[in-house]
Amino acid sequence: MTASWQPTADMETLRARARLIAKVRAFFVERDVLEVETPILGQGGSTDVHLVSLATLARTGRGQRKLWLQTSPEFHMKRLLAAGSGPIFQLAKSFRDGEVGARHNLEFTMLEWYRPGFSLAKLIDETTTLVANVLPSYAGPVTHYRYRELFHTHLAIDPFTTSLEMLRSLAAEHGQMPAKSLAGESRDTCLDLLMSMVIEPRLGQHELSVVVDYPASQAALARRHQDADGEWVASRFELYLNGIELANGYDELTDAEEQRLRFTEDNAERCRLGLTEVDMDEQLLAALESGMPESAGVALGLDRLIQLALGKARLEDVLTFSTPNC
Amino acid sequence: MANYSTNEFKGGLKVMLDGDPCSIVENEYVKPGKGQAFNRVKLRNLMTGRVWERTFKSGESLEGADVMELEMEYLYTDGEMWHFMKTDGSFEQYAVEKKALGDTEKWLKEQAAYTVTLWNDNAIAVAAPNFIELEVVETDPGLKGDTAQGGSKPATLSSGAVVRVPLFINQGEVLKIDTRSGEYVSRA
Numbered sequence: 001m002t003a004s005w006q007p008t009a010d011m012e013t014l015r016a017r018a019r020l021i022a023k024v025r026a027f028f029v030e031r032d033v034l035e036v037e038t039p040i041l042g043q044g045g046s047t048d049v050h051l052v053s054l055a056t057l058a059r060t061g062r063g064q065r066k067l068w069l070q071t072s073p074e075f076h077m078k079r080l081l082a083a084g085s086g087p088i089f090q091l092a093k094s095f096r097d098g099e100v101g102a103r104h105n106l107e108f109t110m111l112e113w114y115r116p117g118f119s120l121a122k123l124i125d126e127t128t129t130l131v132a133n134v135l136p137s138y139a140g141p142v143t144h145y146r147y148r149e150l151f152h153t154h155l156a157i158d159p160f161t162t163s164l165e166m167l168r169s170l171a172a173e174h175g176q177m178p179a180k181s182l183a184g185e186s187r188d189t190c191l192d193l194l195m196s197m198v199i200e201p202r203l204g205q206h207e208l209s210v211v212v213d214y215p216a217s218q219a220a221l222a223r224r225h226q227d228a229d230g231e232w233v234a235s236r237f238e239l240y241l242n243g244i245e246l247a248n249g250y251d252e253l254t255d256a257e258e259q260r261l262r263f264t265e266d267n268a269e270r271c272r273l274g275l276t277e278v279d280m281d282e283q284l285l286a287a288l289e290s291g292m293p294e295s296a297g298v299a300l301g302l303d304r305l306i307q308l309a310l311g312k313a314r315l316e317d318v319l320t321f322s323t324p325n326c
Numbered sequence: 327m328a329n330y331s332t333n334e335f336k337g338g339l340k341v342m343l344d345g346d347p348c349s350i351v352e353n354e355y356v357k358p359g360k361g362q363a364f365n366r367v368k369l370r371n372l373m374t375g376r377v378w379e380r381t382f383k384s385g386e387s388l389e390g391a392d393v394m395e396l397e398m399e400y401l402y403t404d405g406e407m408w409h410f411m412k413t414d415g416s417f418e419q420y421a422v423e424k425k426a427l428g429d430t431e432k433w434l435k436e437q438a439a440y441t442v443t444l445w446n447d448n449a450i451a452v453a454a455p456n457f458i459e460l461e462v463v464e465t466d467p468g469l470k471g472d473t474a475q476g477g478s479k480p481a482t483l484s485s486g487a488v489v490r491v492p493l494f495i496n497q498g499e500v501l502k503i504d505t506r507s508g509e510y511v512s513r514a
Contacts, residue, residue, distance in 0.1 A: 050361050098333050098384065099363070101355030175364070175381030178344070189383070192361040197381065200358060220360050238359040245359045 038076030044281025047266035052097035082287035089113035123296035204240035222250035249298030256288035327390035347391035
């Protein structure tokens, strides 16, 4: 392949990008949310089984250490919350190894913010207001869906009660895979496949769509609660526009013990799958133990938002230099 | 052969799928908000030419396929097999079955160069050059002076193909044909 030194975005796009970022900053300044900058490197990393973290060896003031490149600025920002920062936002470079495609770049900019005292519903409102601000053409009504309802509508199944066997065969069918290729896969893998292949492409067609009440097993760093049907669900939302996932928000888990349990379970699952274990963030756990205010927080893919605002086909069209070209 | 993981899949990579050699056409990374990532992959089955779409869990791998595309000259047919020879000076010959020859059979001309796809050293497909010059062996007599206005007639070429040609073309003339569309381009 010939080496191309040219940017992957054109100059006009880069100027438009800068204007949109200024708009985002103004939105938070107006609401008295403090802009912060936290380290990209940390001694603990994300244990999430589906994220591949990059790590580097560094000679720190305390000897040589393995430091993890953040997959999002979440842990450092939560430490700030525990230290009494109040509402904060950040535009943070984040890294997820292997994630390269039309909507993914290994290194990307996450817009992440935290609102102490906000309910998830209040944060959903703020998130959709911000998006409508940046994308005035989508300032119309926002449609709310429950995870369960989406599976009813698009696949005529209940994601919580359908048998695993049925989920595997449906997922294989929609993935055009031979039936045997999903043997041994979990409910969540099958649900993830159906969500990505069947439901997501139909979400948020020319409108903002919010999805809530994800299965409790997909809570990540969110709290869990019982929904109207008595089912345990994750206190989490996702925001979609034109089939593209834009943001993921949580009613944040603040219980240190529960958080340690989830990290430990993730690492056990990593071992089972033959994946590298990730050092859990002891400093985050210590911060939670000392007490983090009840907060709602959300991470929004800023590059995707800009991609949608400017009507670009690929994420690299709004990046100065995409990873394959960096 | 080596194994290739989904993140190494790129256009043109040759892999084995369900026992057949395939060429990757497109590879798209998809991931729900949280959770398992997938690759939606389009592959061309090199045995049948059909394009398959298949989803893989990211990180899954496929065995590479020992596939090569070589330029070869068409020699002759013995009625059962079609014989080609490498153009690299080795004079090495390959016999090709009718099934592998497919539609290219109607564009065969001795000494012309074709692209032959080999899998484990067996010919599985033959592609004709984009343009080829063939002689008209049968067509209605040409209409004198009719070079401008439209209208066409069928002509049978030396390779057996039948193409639409302008009315002024005569038997014995050599024509340039686009093998992809099967259309007449010009007099050679």
